[in-house]
Amino acid sequence: MAQYGTDEWEAEYQAMLADRMKNPAPYIYFTPEWAALYEKTIQNDEPYKDAAKTWEGTVVLHVEKSPEWGLDIDVYVFMDLWHGECRSIRIVPNDAGEAGDFVITGSLERWEQVAKKELDSTKGMMQGKLKLKGDLPTIVRAVRASQRLTDLSADVGGFFPTELNDEQKAEFKIAMDALAKVLG
Amino acid sequence: MAGGEPEITMAPGAEEAGMASMIADMIKTNIKNKPERMKDFNKLRGTIWITASDAETEMTMEFTGSSLTVSKGKVGTPILAIETDATTLLELANIEIKMGMPYYFDETGRMVIKKLMSKELKIKGMFAHTVALTRMTKLLSVK
Numbered sequence: 001m002a003q004y005g006t007d008e009w010e011a012e013y014q015a016m017l018a019d020r021m022k023n024p025a026p027y028i029y030f031t032p033e034w035a036a037l038y039e040k041t042i043q044n045d046e047p048y049k050d051a052a053k054t055w056e057g058t059v060v061l062h063v064e065k066s067p068e069w070g071l072d073i074d075v076y077v078f079m080d081l082w083h084g085e086c087r088s089i090r091i092v093p094n095d096a097g098e099a100g101d102f103v104i105t106g107s108l109e110r111w112e113q114v115a116k117k118e119l120d121s122t123k124g125m126m127q128g129k130l131k132l133k134g135d136l137p138t139i140v141r142a143v144r145a146s147q148r149l150t151d152l153s154a155d156v157g158g159f160f161p162t163e164l165n166d167e168q169k170a171e172f173k174i175a176m177d178a179l180a181k182v183l184g
Numbered sequence: 185m186a187g188g189e190p191e192i193t194m195a196p197g198a199e200e201a202g203m204a205s206m207i208a209d210m211i212k213t214n215i216k217n218k219p220e221r222m223k224d225f226n227k228l229r230g231t232i233w234i235t236a237s238d239a240e241t242e243m244t245m246e247f248t249g250s251s252l253t254v255s256k257g258k259v260g261t262p263i264l265a266i267e268t269d270a271t272t273l274l275e276l277a278n279i280e281i282k283m284g285m286p287y288y289f290d291e292t293g294r295m296v297i298k299k300l301m302s303k304e305l306k307i308k309g310m311f312a313h314t315v316a317l318t319r320m321t322k323l324l325s326v327k
Contacts, residue, residue: 120238123271125206126270137213137277
């Protein structure tokens with residue numbers, strides 16, 4: 001795969017995405033095809049646009065690896081957000097993910113709780129269940145926008161690796177291992 | 185003395201507690217971004233207890249007039265006891281500061297007043313320790 005951030009990388013990513021999206025939705029959370037639906041959902045959401053009018057910066061959802069659920073790699077969902085617009089959402093290599101302006105880290109189980117609205121992201125950070133890296137005052141100023149983002153992740157829908165049967169889990173593991181190779 | 189870095193100490197266990205760590209980080213960053221608030225830091229004396237009841241988490245800030253110790257849980261006897269939910273707590277940090285004072289006449293300010301009236305936000309000691317509350321609000325405000 002070409003180097004992340006180049007036009008070549010983007011072209012290869014889009015080709016991989018087109019191939020993966022041949023399967024119909026719902027998709028498994030935090031896969032490139034799920035991220036593509038999440039991107040569209042945010043792009044079409046007026047409450048988010050309104051709440052994030054002054055937002056500048058990239059936000060990364062970092063899902064820690066969970067080998068017990070077939071997730072052998074850390075996944076970084078990289079969201080390029082600017083003044084209410086969602087420019088893109090991509091699954092990116094680890095070093096690109098870590099370089100995001102704001103990185104919110106949690107285990108797969110925690111993110112599942114957030115997506116199922118069993119755990120409010122603000123509450124999760126207060127409880128130390130989700131860790132935030134980045135300028136805290138900036139994200140506090142945008143508390144409504146960040147809550148809307150997590151609400152929308154629930155609206156996208158999909159399956160969690162924890163919900164897959166053994167056969168599906170094995171397929172998921174193969175797919176994610178292949179993704180890891182592609183991302184580099 | 186205005187300027188300089190605030191002396192903030194995390195008591196054992198506080199570093200791992202999400203809220204205690206977040207609030208300490210916020211105060212530190214706010215003073216870095218607005219050094220004039222160091223005056224408030226250096227004039228604030230007393231213990232402040234905060235709980236985000238929905239998150240079942242609490243913390244204590246002990247201001248000495250020159251330093252701050254942040255602890256997980258409740259420590260000592262607070263002059264201010266703040267009880268609300270996690271989201272409101274972060275909204276409190278969005279109160280505008282105008283002319284050196286918290287401003288309660290915009291949307292965020294009105295929301296805070298409304299939550300005080302409906303008891304969704306409880307601040308014990310707010311009338312007896314108004315100055316301390318003002319200083320703490322300024323230290324927490326990201327605006």
